[in-house]
Amino acid sequence: MLPFGFDNTYARELPGFYVAWKPAAVPTPRLLFLNQALAAELKLDGAALNGPEGAALFAGNAVPEGAEPIAQAYAGHQFGGFSPQLGDGRALLLGEVIDRAGRRRDIAFKGSGRTPFSRSGDGKAAVGPMLREVLIGEALHALGIPTTRALAVAATGEPVYREQALPGAVLTRVAASHLRVGTFQFFAARGDIDKLRQLADYAIARHDPDLAATPERYLALLQAVAARQATLIAQWMNVGFIHGVMNTDNMAISGESIDFGPCAFMEAYDPAAVFSSIDHGGRYAYSNQPHIARWNLARFAETLLPLMASADDEAAVQHSVAQVMTVIDAFPARYATALLQGQRAKLGLHAAGVADDEADTALANDWLALLHAQAVDFTLAWRRLAGAADGNDSALRALFAEPTALAAWLTRWRERCRRDDAAGGPGAVERAARMRRVNPWIIPRNHRVEEALAAASGNDDLVPFERLLAALRQPFDETPEGAPYAEPALAEVTACYRTFCGT
Numbered sequence: 307m308l309p310f311g312f313d314n315t316y317a318r319e320l321p322g323f324y325v326a327w328k329p330a331a332v333p334t335p336r337l338l339f340l341n342q343a344l345a346a347e348l349k350l351d352g353a354a355l356n357g358p359e360g361a362a363l364f365a366g367n368a369v370p371e372g373a374e375p376i377a378q379a380y381a382g383h384q385f386g387g388f389s390p391q392l393g394d395g396r397a398l399l400l401g402e403v404i405d406r407a408g409r410r411r412d413i414a415f416k417g418s419g420r421t422p423f424s425r426s427g428d429g430k431a432a433v434g435p436m437l438r439e440v441l442i443g444e445a446l447h448a449l450g451i452p453t454t455r456a457l458a459v460a461a462t463g464e465p466v467y468r469e470q471a472l473p474g475a476v477l478t479r480v481a482a483s484h485l486r487v488g489t490f491q492f493f494a495a496r497g498d499i500d501k502l503r504q505l506a507d508y509a510i511a512r513h514d515p516d517l518a519a520t521p522e523r524y525l526a527l528l529q530a531v532a533a534r535q536a537t538l539i540a541q542w543m544n545v546g547f548i549h550g551v552m553n554t555d556n557m558a559i560s561g562e563s564i565d566f567g568p569c570a571f572m573e574a575y576d577p578a579a580v581f582s583s584i585d586h587g588g589r590y591a592y593s594n595q596p597h598i599a600r601w602n603l604a605r606f607a608e609t610l611l612p613l614m615a616s617a618d619d620e621a622a623v624q625h626s627v628a629q630v631m632t633v634i635d636a637f638p639a640r641y642a643t644a645l646l647q648g649q650r651a652k653l654g655l656h657a658a659g660v661a662d663d664e665a666d667t668a669l670a671n672d673w674l675a676l677l678h679a680q681a682v683d684f685t686l687a688w689r690r691l692a693g694a695a696d697g698n699d700s701a702l703r704a705l706f707a708e709p710t711a712l713a714a715w716l717t718r719w720r721e722r723c724r725r726d727d728a729a730g731g732p733g734a735v736e737r738a739a740r741m742r743r744v745n746p747w748i749i750p751r752n753h754r755v756e757e758a759l760a761a762a763s764g765n766d767d768l769v770p771f772e773r774l775l776a777a778l779r780q781p782f783d784e785t786p787e788g789a790p791y792a793e794p795a796l797a798e799v800t801a802c803y804r805t806f807c808g809t
């Protein structure tokens with residue numbers, strides 16, 4: 307049996323937080339994807355995994371030595387409504403491994419069959435949505451954005467029934483942890499303060515060990531989670547990523563992107579963009595993401611309050627509420643700071659001495675307003691702005707139907723770049739080079755993702771998936787092979803594009 311070197315703290319230290327369970331056996335396991343780079347990071351033998359033994363393992367037919375598969379309990383607000391019990395209805399945590407960098411990583415299945423948390427679901431997953439999770443995770447990772455990642459996808463050889471019969475698959479996911487806001491909500495909703503404290507202490511030990519000795523460690527945990535979410539959401543916004551289902555069970559304490567089922571990258575810039583077929587009210591629209599993050603953090607804060615003050619001490623409760631509200635109320639400013647920091651890099655502004663938050667925010671907002679007014683492709687506009695930093699405006703100008711307003715903005719931006727350089731900024735050539743390292747040329751364009759998934763799921767043809775994946779792994783390099791993936795879809799295609807969570 308292939309060695310993983312599991313060390314399972316969750317199973318060991320948190321009895322009562324999960325149900326021990328086994329993956330369902332499947333008829334004919336076949337490996338569709340194996341992430342060799344991630345396998346190496348995890349100190350796994352990628353060559354040995356890339357065969358029948360790996361297929362059996364990643365389909366759930368052979369539980370690797372040392373794994374202790376468990377279905378984790380969690381609750382969650384879904385589209386604003388609270389479900390006191392969700393949990394791993396089609397997922398299992400196999401265990402944890404320590405990677406090459408010494409980080410503890412969860413290895414979990416998705417689509418491995420029914421569990422006691424399955425409710426009416428079948429516990430299964432289809433090839434398309436699982437390969438989609440591969441593509442988006444690898445794309446986010448290559449863009450430098452914290453995310454859970456796929457280690458493998460194995461086809462099961464059995465159909466799963468959605469609107470139609472689809473080929474089934476199991477995804478193996480790697481995550482800093484699967485602790486969610488919803489995990490805390492599960493125990494808070496039951497008034498189980500002992501377990502809540504155990505969970506919070508576990509989260510601190512795992513993600514913020516420096517806080518273990520601070521006197522107000524639960525408040526400090528809230529602050530740490532808020533800081534990570536502010537950075538994460540700012541990074542999403544700066545690449546036009548729309549998660550699609552930011553329920554509290556899909557917000558990770560680690561600050562990684564997780565469970566991005568019906569997600570999509572924006573093409574033409576539109577703050578109201580929403581692609582998910584189940585998001586009728588636009589709750590999780592692009593521009594709502596920072597507001598939802600704050601809302602989710604408030605739900606997280608509520609779960610921590612019983613740990614901060616005893617319910618029968620009114621004054622202590624008031625004090626704790628005031629403390630957590632300070633953190634929640636500070637979130638928009640924290641997010642704005644993270645956003646602006648990313649925008650400055652995207653705009654090629656580097657010198658600290660001339661950085662004026664208000665003026666630079668206005669510069670960025672006016673740029674975005676231009677893109678919005680003329681429905682310009684978000685990714686290409688930023689990328690071609692790097693060309694304009696080099697002195698070549700023509701490619702950028704070609705994106706605008708009406709370039710006069712752009713010219714006025716470019717004059718302002720150039721003036722700001724001149725001041726940057728006068729204060730020690732990098733100069734035109736280096737500015738353009740740096741801008742090309744933060745403004746991707748390639749994102750997972752929706753039509754390309756759909757094309758790859760349709761070929762894989764419908765025709766068992768993985769070539770388009772593999773080509774797209776290769777392109778997504780080098781998002782900042784302009785290569786001939788990448789060129790087809792840099793092109794936006796036709797506006798008509800994007801206008802009616804819908805994503806499905808595939809559950």
Ligand code: AMP
Nearest residue numbers: 392393394395396424427428429430809
């Ligand atoms: P998600 O939309 O993937 O974040 O899942 C929300 C909840 O629904 C979680 O508790 C999942 O385990 C559960 N769930 C989603 N799909 C299925 C399925 N096919 N079978 C059982 N449970 C599911």
Ligand code: MG
Nearest residue numbers: 555556564565
């Ligand atoms: Mg989820």
